[in-house]
Amino acid sequence: MAYEKESISVTNLSKIFHTTSGEITALQDISLSIGEGEFFCIVGPSGCGKTTLLRILAGLDSSSGGTISLKTTNVDRPINSMVFQEQSIFPWMTVIDNVSYGLRMRNIPKKERYEIANHYIEMIGLSKFTHAYPSQLSGGMKQRVSVARAFANDPEILLMDEPFGALDEQNRILLQHELLRIWEEARKTTVFITHSIDEALCLGDRIMVMSANPGMIKTIITNDLPRPRKISEIRTSLQYNQLFQSIWQILRDEVTNSKANSSTEEKSNY
Numbered sequence: 001m002a003y004e005k006e007s008i009s010v011t012n013l014s015k016i017f018h019t020t021s022g023e024i025t026a027l028q029d030i031s032l033s034i035g036e037g038e039f040f041c042i043v044g045p046s047g048c049g050k051t052t053l054l055r056i057l058a059g060l061d062s063s064s065g066g067t068i069s070l071k072t073t074n075v076d077r078p079i080n081s082m083v084f085q086e087q088s089i090f091p092w093m094t095v096i097d098n099v100s101y102g103l104r105m106r107n108i109p110k111k112e113r114y115e116i117a118n119h120y121i122e123m124i125g126l127s128k129f130t131h132a133y134p135s136q137l138s139g140g141m142k143q144r145v146s147v148a149r150a151f152a153n154d155p156e157i158l159l160m161d162e163p164f165g166a167l168d169e170q171n172r173i174l175l176q177h178e179l180l181r182i183w184e185e186a187r188k189t190t191v192f193i194t195h196s197i198d199e200a201l202c203l204g205d206r207i208m209v210m211s212a213n214p215g216m217i218k219t220i221i222t223n224d225l226p227r228p229r230k231i232s233e234i235r236t237s238l239q240y241n242q243l244f245q246s247i248w249q250i251l252r253d254e255v256t257n258s259k260a261n262s263s264t265e266e267k268s269n270y
């Protein structure tokens, strides 16, 4: 899918960590362009720099070289909202106060922020728990609250680091459905890390496959499965299976190489 406007531009980005046992090149020569409203997925072997890239985009870490540029359209909105794998909601706040937290920080009046929060709480199916505390919720429900909070913030871009990785399959599928529904409505530029090719194919417009040691872009695949997507239906399509196979072939080689490298490193440490 071609995008009229660019939302994220990354040029020759690199990141080197200096550790007591030497330098780790987490990212090398990363250049990419993500369109406004695009759902961009990243897959790759463990340690290929996915989280590092997201953290740099979020401004939580600095790069060692290269440039990133995040296009902003409205100065009153936050540039990004991040959803992590671990639930990161405040245990002392109710669901509605968690979801509307970012809006409160921006001094949006209570009535308005509750209206916005209620909209997303309804979309994630937690209306009955609006005034409940996180201790009364399951892991999947807490993760739903994180997703609702990220959307309620109305950021320019959403950065999601394996947000459903810790969930059981039923909750994961339900949340994928809900995320797709909210994204279809809001069309936020989204960068989404996952270990699952299936999840990337269900959600993404493009899928970037990374290689490890050093973390680089292996390839970027366009996922032209039609939207709006019904997860149960697309999985049975020939197109899905062809895309799955081509990504798996690339990824399998990368995971094998990365495991071979890390076991050599482990041996050389002994």
Ligand SMILES: Nc1ncnc2c1ncn2[C@@H]1O[C@H](COP(=O)(O)OP(=O)(O)OP(=O)(O)O)[C@@H](O)[C@H]1O
Residues within 6 Å of the ligand: 017, 018, 019, 024, 025, 026, 044, 045, 046, 047, 048, 049, 050, 051, 052, 053, 215
């Ligand atoms: N703060 C840090 N200090 C030193 N090395 C780090 C630091 N953060 C990450 N690394 C190293 O950088 C590389 C990339 O790590 P990163 O967490 O970005 O990978 P990843 O692809 O997200 O991995 P995973 O899929 O396992 O979460 C790894 O070799 C990791 O050990």
